[in-house]
Amino acid sequence: MSQILMIEDEPRISSFVAKGLKAEGLATTVAGTGREGLILALTGGFELVILDLGLPDMDGFTVLEKIRAQDPGLPVIILTARASGEDTVTGLTSGADDYMPKPFRFAELVARVRLRLRSEGNSSSAPADPVLRHADLELDPIRHVAAIGGVEVDLSAREFSLAETFLRHPGQALSREQLLSRVWGYDFDPGSNVVDVYVRYLRNKLGVTRFTTVRGVGYRLVDEKDYQPADD
Structure with missing residues (x-):
């Protein structure tokens, strides 16, 4: 079972996503602060990070920067209420693999998560059929x-x-x-x-x-x- 880390301080959203991903066969660990999430992300035990930007202790872009400095290959999907074009560009140019604004459709989030997990799989094997x-x-x-x-x-x-x-x-x-x-x-x-x-x-x-x-x-x-x- 793939291991997903979600760094999100709003319990209602993190609980909803964690339960939904579990039903899709994706185990999810939730961190409520940027500091906690950063420590967990750098353990090497996760295959993908879902990152909120509006965290209580540090800006999500700072978390992303620190993750990229130590683990350039870890897929990161930003999931945030900050949906301006400027924030989107900053997120993608700072190393995020994807950027989703809130409110979001869960089915779309799952599709994007699976896409990133597949792209990080064994590149020598044939890609999984997405259909x-x-x-x-x-x-x-x-x-x-x-x-x-x-x-x-x-x-x-x-x-x-x-x-x-x-x-x-x-x-x-x-x-x-x-x-x-x-x-x-x-x-x-x-x-x-x-x-x-x-x-x-x-x-x-x-x-x-x-x-x-x-x-x-x-x-x-x-x-x-x-x-x-x-x-x-």
Whole structure:
């Protein structure tokens, strides 16, 4: 299991991300201050760092600078509310591998984390295929392309993130709360019916029989032969 370090002082965000990454098979350690995060980052026990800039004891750029001075190869993704063009440029030119503004979509964060982990893998081996597949449905999270039987399907950003979540957990019953948190982020409204609305959108675009309703839980991506209309 890949080891991720998250340097973030807001418990609500760090807890949300840590739980979500764990569900994706990525173990996450959280540091609430820049000093603690820097010490952990330089132990060599982590494969990637998710770094906030607005830390209570030192600026995130300072943390990044110190990490780069001692470990130039450790991937760092900045995740911050500081989304100005100037901060983005400073982050990338200071050695960050990626820069994501808050609020963020969890599915996009996972895709970026996996991309950086793959790029840091064994460069002598063939790169892992990023395309997600289920029957004749294909999703390429890097190119943001969806296709059925080789024919591209136009999905909105939110529809794509929801479809990606299903394809990363084929056959698994996903609750509405799980889907809300992973696609709509940590500020989601647990009483919203937006998941049901977007599942209907996906059924219209990708096929009704791909997504079955699990009563009292949520939805499941299934093989079309296993679709059970009685559940709906």
